[in-house]
Structures are given as structure tokens and as C-alpha cells.
Amino acid sequence: MIPLSHYLILATLLFCIGLAVTITRKNAIAVLIGLELMLNAANINLVAFSRYDGVQLQGQMFALFVIVVAAAEAAVALALVVRVYGYYKIADLDKLNRLKG
Amino acid sequence: MVLFLFYAFAALTLASALVILFTRNLLYAAFSLIFCFLGVAAIYVLSGADFIGVTQIVVYVGGVLILLIFGVMLTNRISTSPVITDLHNQFWGYLLPAGLLVLLIGTLGQLALPDWAMRAQENATLVQASTVEPLGVHLMTQYVLAFELAGILLLLALVGAATLAKPAAPESIAVTSTGINTQNPAQP
Amino acid sequence: MAAGVLLLPLLGALLVLLLRGRGHWLMIGFQAVALLISVYLFSRLWPGNSDAATISPALTHARWNWFTPGAGYPFTLGIWLTIPAALLLVVVNGVALLVQLFSVVYMWKDPGFNRYFSFLGFFVFAMLGIVLADNLFLIFCFWEGVGLASYLLIGFWFNKPQAAAAAKKAFLVNRVGDIGFLIALLIFYAQFRTLDLAALFQLMPASYIQSGDWQAVWSGAAGALPAILLTVAGFGLLMGAIGKSAQFPLQIWLPDAMEGPTPVSALLHAATMVAAGVYLLSRVFPLLTPMVLDITAFIGATTAFMGAFAAFAQHDIKKVLAFSTISQLGYMVMGMGAGAYDAALFHLLTHAFFKAGLFLSAGAVIYALHEAAHRRHTHFDAQDMRNMGGLRRKLPFTFVIYLLCMLALAGLPFLSGFLSKDAILTGTMGWASVARKQWGILAWLVPLAGFTTALLTPIYMGRQLFLVFFGYNRLSDGNEVSYGAIREVPMLMRFPLLVLALLSLGIWFSFDAFDFQGAWPMRLLQLPQVAVPGSLTEYQAANRLFDIREAAFRYHTFTGVVSAILVLMGLLLAYLIYHLFNGRGSFYNNKFVFRSRITRLSYSNWHLDAIYRRTVIAFGLGLMHFANWLDRKVIDRLVDLLGMSGVVFGHVVYWFDRTFIDGAVQVSVWVAGQAGHFSRSMSGRVQQYLLIMLACMMAIILWMFF
Numbered sequence: 004m005i006p007l008s009h010y011l012i013l014a015t016l017l018f019c020i021g022l023a024v025t026i027t028r029k030n031a032i033a034v035l036i037g038l039e040l041m042l043n044a045a046n047i048n049l050v051a052f053s054r055y056d057g058v059q060l061q062g063q064m065f066a067l068f069v070i071v072v073a074a075a076e077a078a079v080a081l082a083l084v085v086r087v088y089g090y091y092k093i094a095d096l097d098k099l100n101r102l103k104g
Numbered sequence: 105m106v107l108f109l110f111y112a113f114a115a116l117t118l119a120s121a122l123v124i125l126f127t128r129n130l131l132y133a134a135f136s137l138i139f140c141f142l143g144v145a146a147i148y149v150l151s152g153a154d155f156i157g158v159t160q161i162v163v164y165v166g167g168v169l170i171l172l173i174f175g176v177m178l179t180n181r182i183s184t185s186p187v188i189t190d191l192h193n194q195f196w197g198y199l200l201p202a203g204l205l206v207l208l209i210g211t212l213g214q215l216a217l218p219d220w221a222m223r224a225q226e227n228a229t230l231v232q233a234s235t236v237e238p239l240g241v242h243l244m245t246q247y248v249l250a251f252e253l254a255g256i257l258l259l260l261a262l263v264g265a266a267t268l269a270k271p272a273a274p275e276s277i278a279v280t281s282t283g284i285n286t287q288n289p290a291q292p
Numbered sequence: 293m294a295a296g297v298l299l300l301p302l303l304g305a306l307l308v309l310l311l312r313g314r315g316h317w318l319m320i321g322f323q324a325v326a327l328l329i330s331v332y333l334f335s336r337l338w339p340g341n342s343d344a345a346t347i348s349p350a351l352t353h354a355r356w357n358w359f360t361p362g363a364g365y366p367f368t369l370g371i372w373l374t375i376p377a378a379l380l381l382v383v384v385n386g387v388a389l390l391v392q393l394f395s396v397v398y399m400w401k402d403p404g405f406n407r408y409f410s411f412l413g414f415f416v417f418a419m420l421g422i423v424l425a426d427n428l429f430l431i432f433c434f435w436e437g438v439g440l441a442s443y444l445l446i447g448f449w450f451n452k453p454q455a456a457a458a459a460k461k462a463f464l465v466n467r468v469g470d471i472g473f474l475i476a477l478l479i480f481y482a483q484f485r486t487l488d489l490a491a492l493f494q495l496m497p498a499s500y501i502q503s504g505d506w507q508a509v510w511s512g513a514a515g516a517l518p519a520i521l522l523t524v525a526g527f528g529l530l531m532g533a534i535g536k537s538a539q540f541p542l543q544i545w546l547p548d549a550m551e552g553p554t555p556v557s558a559l560l561h562a563a564t565m566v567a568a569g570v571y572l573l574s575r576v577f578p579l580l581t582p583m584v585l586d587i588t589a590f591i592g593a594t595t596a597f598m599g600a601f602a603a604f605a606q607h608d609i610k611k612v613l614a615f616s617t618i619s620q621l622g623y624m625v626m627g628m629g630a631g632a633y634d635a636a637l638f639h640l641l642t643h644a645f646f647k648a649g650l651f652l653s654a655g656a657v658i659y660a661l662h663e664a665a666h667r668r669h670t671h672f673d674a675q676d677m678r679n680m681g682g683l684r685r686k687l688p689f690t691f692v693i694y695l696l697c698m699l700a701l702a703g704l705p706f707l708s709g710f711l712s713k714d715a716i717l718t719g720t721m722g723w724a725s726v727a728r729k730q731w732g733i734l735a736w737l738v739p740l741a742g743f744t745t746a747l748l749t750p751i752y753m754g755r756q757l758f759l760v761f762f763g764y765n766r767l768s769d770g771n772e773v774s775y776g777a778i779r780e781v782p783m784l785m786r787f788p789l790l791v792l793a794l795l796s797l798g799i800w801f802s803f804d805a806f807d808f809q810g811a812w813p814m815r816l817l818q819l820p821q822v823a824v825p826g827s828l829t830e831y832q833a834a835n836r837l838f839d840i841r842e843a844a845f846r847y848h849t850f851t852g853v854v855s856a857i858l859v860l861m862g863l864l865l866a867y868l869i870y871h872l873f874n875g876r877g878s879f880y881n882n883k884f885v886f887r888s889r890i891t892r893l894s895y896s897n898w899h900l901d902a903i904y905r906r907t908v909i910a911f912g913l914g915l916m917h918f919a920n921w922l923d924r925k926v927i928d929r930l931v932d933l934l935g936m937s938g939v940v941f942g943h944v945v946y947w948f949d950r951t952f953i954d955g956a957v958q959v960s961v962w963v964a965g966q967a968g969h970f971s972r973s974m975s976g977r978v979q980q981y982l983l984i985m986l987a988c989m990m991a992i993i994l995w996m997f998f
Contacts (some may be wrong), residue, residue, distance in 0.1 A: 004112045005150065008212055013114045013147070017140075019122040019205040022986065026131075026979050027197035030189035032175045034979070036133055039168060040121060043144045046160075050153045054223035060238055063153050064247055067239070069158070070163050071254045075261030077168040081175040082265035088179040089271070095190065096978060193979055200986050207990055211997045 011052035018044035030097045031084045035077065042073045109152055120180030130176050130187040133167065141165050155236045295354070295371055297333070297381060298327040298420045299691045301388070305413030306480065308406050314398050318707035319409040322922060323392055323416070327385040334378040336766030338816075351425060353490065365486050372426030372489065374635055375816055376574055380423045380567070387563035387648045388416045390788035394652050395555040396731015397785045398659055402553075408448060412559065415441035419564040423571060428477050429485040431575070435532070435568065439466045442565050446552040461471050464543040469569075474527025479521050483508045493578055497825040506825065509892045522825065526584030530591075537569025540595040546618055546898050550610040551676075554658055557610060561617040561642040561977055570640050577633055578823035582836055585629045586727060589720065592626025593741035595619070598898055600748035605886045605894035608675050609654050612756050615897070616701060617647060619745055623716050625813045626738060631840045632719025634817035639712035641813055642700070642801065646709060649697035649792030652752040655691045656781045656789065658759065664777040672771045677759050678880055679771070682759040686778040689786055691761050693793040698757055700796035702750035702759070705806060708743045710855070715808040717742050717851045722844025726836065737908075754866025763876035806852055 021040030022073050046066045052061025088094045121137040127133055137139035141164045180187045191197075217225070241252050304322030306317035312368075337352070355370035373381075392412060399460030418441050431440050439462075447459025481487055483506065484495045499508045505516045533539070538546040546566070550557055561565065573580075573588070580588070599619030606612045620643050627636030661674040672679050684691045700707035703714075720739040728735040765775045778785075796798075803813035822837060874880075886895045893899065 005107055007217070008215070009110065009114070010147075010151070011212060011215070012209065013117065013206060015208045016118055016123055017144075017209075019201040020118075020125050023166065023198055023201040024125055026201070026982055027191050028149065028189050028195050028987075029192055030130060030187075032172060032179065033133060033189045035128055036124060036137055037165070037170060040124065040140065043141065043164075044161075046156070047144060047147060050148050050151050050156055053153065053219070054151055055224040058238075059241060060235055062244060063235060063239060065155050065158050066148075066153070067159060068254055069113065070159055072162075072256060074163050074167055075257055077171050078261050078265040079268070080287075081171050081240075084175055084270035086268050087176050094179040095222060194982060196983050197979075200983060202988065204986065204993075207993050207997075212994065214997060277447055 007051060010047055014044040014047040014051070017041075031087070031094045032081075034081055035041065035084075036095060039073065039077070042069060042099050045069065106150060110147065113143045113146040113150070117147070128188050128191065129178070130189055131173075134172050134176060137172070138165055138169055142171070151232070152235060153165075154234055155239050295424075297326045297329045297385070298371070298417065298424055300329075301413040301420065302417040304634070304843075305410045308410045308413065308920045311406060313366065313779065315406045316392065316409050318391065319452060319803050320396075320415050322413070323385060323389045326416075326420075327389050328384070330378070330381040330385045331583050332732040334372060334382050337373065337375050337378045353486075355426065365491075367429075367486075367724060368427065369430055369487055369960050370488070371424045373424065375818075376571070378424050379641065379813070379816070380571060381420065382568075383644045384419050384423065384563045387792075388559060388790055389413065389533055391559045391562075391648065391652070394558070394655065394785055394788045395553070398555055398655055398909060399553060400835075401498070408445075411444045412443060412556070415430065415445060415559065415564050417716040419568060422568050424491055428480065428489065428492075428576075430471060431572065432470075435470070435572075438464060438536070438565055438568055439470070442549070442560060443559070444555045446549045448556065448757065449551055450581070452551065454548075458545075458551040459806060462545040462549050468537045469532050469542055472531025473529040473536070474528070476525040476531050476532070478526065479517070479525040482520075483517055489575065492850065493821070493823040493865055495817060496579055496825060499825045501825055511954070514955065523581060523583055527579045529572065529580070529585070530584055530588055533569035533573045534591065535569070536572070537566045537625060539591050539622065539625055540596075540598055541900070541913035543595060543599065543618045544897065544904065547611050547614045547897060548941065550608060550614050550978065554655030557614070558648045558655065561614070561651060567640055567644065570628065570636060571624070572907070573625065573628045574637055576818050577628065581824050585631065585733065587629070587724060589626050589629025589727075590634070591740050592622045592624070592629050593720075593738040593909035595620070596622030596626055597741040597744040597748075598622075600745045600752065601606040602894050602897040603752040604748075605891040607677055609657065609677050610651070610675055610682070611679075612880050613647070613650055613654060615847055616650075616749065619749065620701070623713065623742065623745070626742060627716035627719055628722045630716075630738065631718055631819075631837045632723075632844070633819050634814050635712060635715030635719050635808070638801075638811065638813040639716055642712045642796070645795040646669065646700035646707075647791050649693060649789060649796055650701060652785075652789055654794065656785055657687065657694075659785070660690070660778050660781055663779065664774040665771070665775040668771075668774040670771045670774045672767065672774070674687065676896040678884055679767050680760045680767040681763045681880070682761070686775070687780055689780055693789040694761065696797050699754045702753050702863065703746060703855060704750075704863075705856050705859075706798050708796050708801055710859070710970040711745065711802055711808040711811050713799055714852055714855055714922060715811075715814060718808075718844045718847050719744065719840070719845035721851060722840045722842070725843040725847075726840050743854065743858060746855050747862050750862030751866045751869075755861050755870045757865065757966050758870040759880055762871055764878060765848060766878070766881045768881060788988055799920070809848070817863050822968070867938065878983035889975075890984070 008084030019043050021037045021044060024040065025034050026037075028037065046069055049062040049066040049069070051062075053060055053066070056062060084094055087099065091099070093099070117140050120136040121145065123136040124133045127136070141160060145157040145160040145165075148154070148160060151187065176187055300322045301319075304319045308319050334612050346353040346636070352373045353370060357366045358369045360366040392409065393410065395412070399405055402408060414439065418434045418437030421437060425431045425434060443459045443463040446462050447456050449455045449780065450459070458809055477487060480492060483499070484492060486495070495508065499506060501507070501522070503974075504519050506519045507523050510697050527982070549560065552560070596619050599615045599617070599622055601617035603612050603619065603859065606615065624636045624639050624643070627639060635943050649658075657680070658674045661672075665672060665674060696707070700709040703709045717739065720742050724735040724739050764771070801813060802808060803811050807881050808814055819837065819841075886892050896902065
């Protein structure tokens with residue numbers, strides 16, 4: 004029986020690595036990779052806690068839907084990236100600053 | 105044995121994650137993400153979530169990663185030079201996640217299992233065997249609405265992605281461009 | 293099997309609509325099969341052929357559950373093949389087949405050929421539904437189906453305004469009767485929770501009248517309705533029959549229905565439409581109380597006389613026949629009311645044949661004249677008897693057929709009409725001798741009307757005969773040339789005419805031409821078991837019918853002799869008036885109009901249309917005007933008031949808007965402006981936002997845990 008804290012530490016490490024990747028990378032696809040890492044970290048937590056819920060399996064169910072949503076998000080995000088690249092010929096997020104006030 | 109396997113896969117996951125963190129080559133990052141996902145899938149299986157593990161492999165490794173690599177290839181000329189991503193926010197970008205890590209690990213000591221988890225631990229109703237069957241039953245009964253909605257979401261994402269990726273007609277570019285970019289030379 | 297008979301015409305009607313080419317052969321084929329099955333079914337039910345044990349209930353009465361209302365008996369639909377039903381089955385299918393054969397030639401040049409045959413099939417289907425249905429509700433459905441079919445067929449040439457108006461009139465007048473039918477249905481359902489006839493026949497005698505209440509006894513709760521509703525239900529059924537069978541006071545639609553194609557008139561008058569009312573009365577005969585039956589007899593007698601009188605002064609060859617139909621239906625209804633159930637159905641049977649024959653020969657005359665006009669390129673009204681005369685020489689075959697059928701209608705001995713008319717008159721004599729205890733001298737009016745009509749019938753039919761077939765041709769104004777071009781109708785038209793004329797002979801029904809008692813329909817049709825509530829009156833309904841029977845026997849010879857004399861007298865009178873004394877009918881040219889008050893009364897069908905226009909329609913219009921006034925002066929005012937209050941409210945809201953909401957908007961604009969100033973400091977880089985978010989989150993964690 005793997006202790007719960009092991010999962011939590013692993014998930015925390017993965018999440019923080021993902022976060023660092025998301026923040027530091029300029030390329031949009033690298034940012035997406037970081038996002039996927041963070042989602043996986045969250046999923047590990049869900050599955051870990053779901054072990055205590057053998058009847059309802061709510062954690063696993065949630066993880067399943069997270070994977071589905073992540074897949075949809077990846078598809079749309081990559082479509083956006085490709086589209087943005089086709090338009091501006093760049094995929095670097097620091098130059099896409101239309102959100103500037 | 106299970107614990108050893110857990111450590112092994114956790115190490116694989118973390119190692120590949122660190123590769124992603126420290127390499128600037130996008131293709132390296134994408135390929136080490138494969139190992140990271142595989143490690144996570146193995147950890148799912150070890151935690152009694154075999155169905156989630158298989159889904160992880162199918163969806164992430166088979167779908168998302170392929171998409172990512174496509175994305176890399178479509179947005180860079182990889183034939184000439186390696187795809188290198190630039191870095192920014194280097195100071196705060198490493199410091200703050202590290203701080204978050206410390207904070208979160210620090211809170212682990214204060215972690216107390218909730219009541220229902222304690223009860224499950226006492227009654228030994230932890231997940232042991234395969235969860236495919238209960239998952240299927242739940243999906244078709246209790247979560248059927250969410251299941252259908254997820255299906256619709258996927259369909260919409262598919263249609264949306266296809267629509268977005270399709271080259272737009274010239275006039276529609278003009279329409280969208282007015283709201284997007286001031287750097288575009290064609291822009292007034 | 294009976295269901296097959298029912299569905300075959302419908303199937304034919306639907307298929308004909310789908311066909312691209314001419315579909316008459318299909319419809320006629322289906323109809324012929326239906327006729328064969330009907331004959332087989334009838335032969336199975338024939339008392340001599342198979343004893344009661346071998347006739348399976350499945351053959352005579354089949355029921356299917358339709359639905360079960362919340363609490364109560366399941367609602368069944370079914371087919372109930374009684375002997376009268378089987379007889380009608382043969383008659384309807386037979387006449388329909390002959391009419392369809394006749395129509396092939398008659399309608400050949402019409403663009404709506406297939407539509408016509410499809411409507412005919414639907415008409416037959418609806419009528420067979422009425423004949424076979426075992427349930428009042430189902431009968432009502434088919435009843436409306438017949439109404440619809442008659443609407444479609446009377447208005448078949450719907451681009452003729454008169455035809456469209458006539459179809460509408462027939463439909464609307466029938467609705468008046470249907471309201472009565474519907475009320476009767478509701479009463480029976482409220483009382484017994486079923487509309488199944490067989491069940492009603494059992495439940496009715498079990499119910500009883502006690503201190504003004506009509507108590508029903510059935511396995512569920514016992515229901516009680518005011519006793520008057522029993523009579524109301526009977527009158528409701530009677531009203532339905534009055535509407536459909538064109539009885540007084542609703543007979544106005546039938547003459548107008550002549551706007552339809554002539555073969556349709558033959559079908560409508562002989563087998564399908566008007567017979568439905570009489571058949572309904574026979575079907576629900578056990579449920580009718582003596583009171584209702586007496587009124588039925590009076591109505592029938594009135595109609596018989598009025599129809600015969602109105603048939604005198606008509607120009608249209610078909611209108612004479614239409615009024616004669618009204619008159620003959622009056623006979624049938626009178627017979628029903630007088631308790632001569634079997635005689636009325638017998639008359640329905642014989643009338644179906646000779647009236648179809650008359651209409652088809654009238655159709656043949658019209659067709660021949662129309663063709664002649666076409667050949668000589670002249671234009672005249674081919675239905676107006678003022679343009680006829682002397683056709684005996686040009687249309688000898690049609691003349692013979694017409695003569696046979698007309699004499700049968702007039703009631704000459706040795707022909708079928710004499711037998712059945714005699715039976716009805718005898719029945720009314722018996723009824724009068726019994727009913728005079730209640731009605732006094734009034735009761736004798738019914739047989740009196742019957743005998744008067746028996747005298748009038750040969751006169752007006754003789755008038756038609758002499759004016760159409762004898763004398764000289766009266767075509768004028770350049771149309772005379774067409775007389776030479778008149779040709780006898782084609783063979784396909786002659787065959788149905790021949791069959792119908794032969795069936796008008798009395799020999800088929802009874803070997804003894806003067807004894808209707810020995811006729812097989814009279815022996816076949818048993819008086820049904822009466823099913824009125826027990827203890828209904830001091831004088832039991834069943835006994836009363838029995839007494840009427842007994843009394844009628846005494847008048848048998850009397851009526852036979854009297855009606856034979858009346859017929860001969862009538863024919864002689866017709867000959868004298870319309871042929872011998874008036875220049876062989878030469879006065880009746882196309883300048884002729886009815887001038888005297890009495891002929892105008894006849895011509896306008898007792899001014900009934902005008903009376904209805906002045907009373908019912910005027911009342912309806914008045915009601916409409918009142919509703920219009922109410923709408924404009926009261927309801928519109930209310931609406932205006934509502935609108936005004938809305939405007940006032942709007943002004944209040946406007947003021948509120950200006951003062952408070954706009955103020956709030958201005959405040960929010962100011963806040964947004966301030967926020968905008970703040971956002972100038974943002975870089976627009978998503979990842980920096982993420983960093984700030986992260987820092988905030990870490991601060992929250994610090995605050996929560998440390």
C-alpha cells in the first residue's frame with residue numbers, strides 16, 4: 004500500500020515543474036506542454052484520493068473527465084496556435100500582447 | 105514490490121519532467137513528455153485505476169502528444185535548425201514555483217484525512233481490484249449526463265479545431281484582423 | 293372476413309389515388325371481390341344454410357380492445373355482422389359496383405377520373421363501416437366519414453359555385469343532426485360507460501326508472517340520470533338519422549346535392565348516404581322508447597308527404613328523383629317509427645335497386661343529351677325536362693329501364709316497390725289502431741299521409757315519364773338539331789341499368805306478387821328484442837310492438853287493395869293531366885315557369901330554404917352582429933384601456949429610468965474608467981499575469997496554513 008503522502012509529493016513536484024515550464028517558456032507549444040504536466044499532477048491527486056472511495060469512484064470519474072477536457076483543450080489550443088502562427092508567423096507568446104491595457 | 109515499482113515510475117516521471125524543464129529544444133520536451141505520461145499511467149495502474157491508466161495512454165500518448173508534435177512541426181521549420189524555444193521571466197518563473205513547492209510540501213505535515221477517507225481506511229474498502237466495471241456502470245447511470253456532455257464537448261472541440269485550423273477566406277481575415285493586432289502592417 | 297369487405301374499398305380508394313393512369317379497373321376489381329365476399333357472408337347467415345351452432349361468433353361478432361379508460365370497461369371496437377348488416381353489405385357493395393361500372397363511361401372525359409373513383413371507394417368504405425360497426429362511437433366515426441365523402445362527391449365539380457355551395461350545405465345540415473347523435477352518445481356513455489351495442493342491449497333492460505331517475509345497473513357503480521335523458525338520447529339518435537336521411541325538417545340539403553355527378557346521386561340515394569340514417573334507426577331500434585318511435589312515425593309521415601308534394605313542380609330531371617327519395621325515405625322512417633322494422637328495411641332494399649336504376653337512367657338521359665349537344669355544337673341544359681320530350685324513340689332501352697324502375701317506385705303490383713310499400717302501409721295502419729289510445733285522431737294522420745303519398749307518387753313519376761319520354765321533343769331556339777343526334781348509351785352503361793331494372797321486379801322477393809308476408813326479406817328480418825328500461829311505462833314497449841303486429845294483420849288485404857287502386861288511379865291521372873289534356877306536354881317548353889301559388893310552394897320545396905334563411909340563418913347572422921358589436925364596443929374598449937394603462941406605466945418607468953438607472957450607469961462608467969487607468973500598468977503578457985496569480989495564491993496558502 005503506497006502511502007498517500009507519496010502521491011501528494013509526486014503530484015506537487017510535477018505541478019511545480021509544469022508551472023515553471025508554463026511561465027518561463029516563450030513558445031506557445033512549450034507552454035501547452037507545461038499545462039499538460041499540471042493537469043496530470045492534478046489527476047494523480049484525484050486518483051490517489053479515489054482509492055478511499057471504492058464504491059462511488061468519484062475521483063477516478065473526475066480524472067476521466069479531466070482527460071477528456073484536456074484532450075479537447077489541446078486540440079483547440081493547437082488549432083489556435085497553428086492559426087496564430089499562420090497569421091503572425093510567430094508562435095511566441097511574449098509578442099502576442101494584445102491584452103495589454 | 106508495489107512500492108518499489110511506484111518509486112521507479114515516480115522517478116521516471118520526475119526525471120522526464122525535469123528534462124522538459126531544462127531543455128530548450130521543443131522536440132526533446134515533447135518526446136520526454138511521452139515518458140512522463142507513461143510513468144503517470146503506470147502510477148494510475150498501481151493505484152487501482154487501471155482504466156484511467158489505459159485512457160491516459162490512449163488519449164495523451166496517442167492523441168495529445170501527436171497533436172503537440174504536429175503543432176511543433178507546423179509552426180517551425182525543423183529541417184534547417186533544431187526548434188529552440190526562448191526563455192523569459194527566468195528569475196520569478198523559477199523562484200515562485202519553487203516557493204510554491206516548499207509551501208505545499210510544508211502543508212503536508214498538517215494534512216489530515218477527511219472523515220470518509222478515514223472510515224474507508226478502517227473498513228478496508230479501499231480500491232483493490234479492477235475498476236473498469238463500476239466505472240462503466242457509473243458512466244451509464246449516475247454520470248450519463250456528464251458523459252453525454254463530454255461527448256458533445258469533444259465534438260464541438262473537433263469542429264472548432266477544424267474550423268480554426270482551416271485557412272480563412274480573405275474577407276474574413278480582414279474582419280478578424282481589425283480586432284487582433286496592431287503590429288500587422290496591413291492594419292490601419 | 294367482414295373486415296376484409298370493409299377494407300377492400302378503402303384499399304382500392306387509396307391505390308387508385310396513387311395510380312398514374314386510369315384506375316377504374318382497380319377500384320371495380322376490389323369492389324367486385326368485396327361483393328363476392330359479402331354474398332358469401334350473407335349466404336352463411338341465411339337461416340336455412342347453416343344452423344346457429346356452425347356460425348362461429350368470430351364470424352358474426354369480433355371485438356378488439358382499443359384502450360381501457362382509467363376506471364371502467366375496456367373500450368372495444370368491433371364488427372357485428374347481423375342479418376340486416378349482411379343484407380346491407382350485399383346491397384351497398386352491389387349497387388356500388390354497378391354505379392362504378394356506369395361511371396366508367398359517364399366520367400370518362402372528366403380530368404378528375406381517378407379522384408372520382410377514389411372518393412367512391414372511400415364513400416363505400418365509410419358506409420360499410422356504419423353497417424358493420426358494433427359500437428356507437430365507431431358508427432359515429434364512419435358516420436362522419438360518410439358525411440365527408442358526400443361533401444367531396446357533391447362538390448366534385450368544385451369550380452362550379454353551385455356545387456361547392458351544395459356540398460357545404462349538405463355538410464352543414466348534416467352537422468345539425470350529428471349534434472343530436474353526439475348528445476345521445478354522451479348520454480349513453482355517461483349512463484353505462486360503454487357504447488358497445490351488444491352491451492347496451494343487455495344493460496338497457498336491466499336499468500329502470502324510479503321516481504324520475506333513470507337507474508343503471510352494471511357491475512361497477514350504479515349510475516342515475518334524470519329520466520328525461522332517456523328520451524333525449526332516443527331523440528338524439530333520431531336527429532342523427534333525420535340529418536343523414538334527409539327527413540323533415542332537415543331535408544333541404546338533398547335536392548341541392550343533385551349538383552354532384554349523376555352516378556354519385558344514384559349511389560348516395562340508393563345505398564350509401566341516405567340509407568345510413570334508416571339503417572342507424574334499425575341498428576339502435578331496440579333502444580328507442582315508444583315515445584321516440586311515435587315521433588319518428590310522425591316525422592316520417594310528414595317527410596313522405598312533403599317530399600311527394602315538392603316533387604311535382606320541378607324542372608330538373610334529377611330534382612324530381614331527389615324529392616321522390618325524400619318521400620321514400622319518409623316511408624322508411626315512418627315504417628321504423630310504426631314498429632314495422634322489417635318492412636322499413638325491406639323497403640330500403642327494394643328502394644336501393646329501383647332508385648339506383650332511376651338515377652342511372654336519368655344519368656343515361658343526361659349523358660345522351662349532353663353528347664348530342666356536343667355533336668351538334670349546341671348548348672342547352674341537359675338536366676332540364678323542358679328540353680326533353682319524345683325521347684322514347686331515341687332512347688328505347690333507357691326508356692324500358694326507366695319505365696320498370698319508375699313503376700316499381702310508384703308501387704305497381706308485380707314490382708318490388710309494391711311489396712315493400714304495402715308492408716309499410718300495413719304496419720302504419722296497425723300502429724295507428726294501437727297508438728290512437730295515446731294520440732287520438734292524430735294517429736290516423738300517419739297512414740293517411742302514407743296513402744296520400746302512395747297516390748302522389750305515381751302522379752309525379754308519371755309526370756316525369758310523360759314529359760321526358762312521350763310527346764314531342766321540346767328543344768327550341770336553334771337547339772332542335774341536337775334531337776336528331778341523340779344516340780342510345782354505350783353497352784357498358786346499359787349493363788348496370790339492366791341489372792337494376794331486373795332487380796326491381798317483385799318476383800325476386802316474393803312469388804306471390806300480392807303477399808309481402810311471404811317475401812324472403814320479411815321472413816329473414818326478425819323484429820329485434822326490445823331493450824328499453826324495464827318498468828318504463830305502464831304499457832310495455834315489447835307488448836306494444838306485438839299488439840301493432842297483431843293489429844296490422846287485420847289491415848293486410850285492405851292496404852293491398854287500396855294501394856293498388858291508388859297507384860292505378862295515380863298513373864291514369866298523370867296520363868290525363870300531363871299527356872292527354874295538355875297537348876302531349878307541349879305546354880312545357882323552355883318558356884314555362886310555375887306561376888300559381890301552389891306550384892311555387894312545391895317548386896321551392898315548401899319555401900323551406902327561405903324559411904331557414906329568415907329564421908335560423910337570420911338568427912345566426914344576428915348573433916354574429918351582436919358578437920361583432922360586443923367585440924368592438926366592449927372588448928376593444930377593454931383592450932384600449934389595457935393599452936392606455938401600459939402607456940402610463942411606461943411613462944413612470946421612463947422617469948425612473950432617467951433618474952435612478954442612468955445614475956447607476958454613470959457611476960459604473962466612472963468605476964470602469966478608474967479600472968481602465970489601473971490596467972494601463974499591465975504588460976499584456978499572459979505569463980506575467982500567471983506569475984502574479986501564483987504570487988497571490990501563495991499568499992493565500994501562507995495566510996491559511998501558517
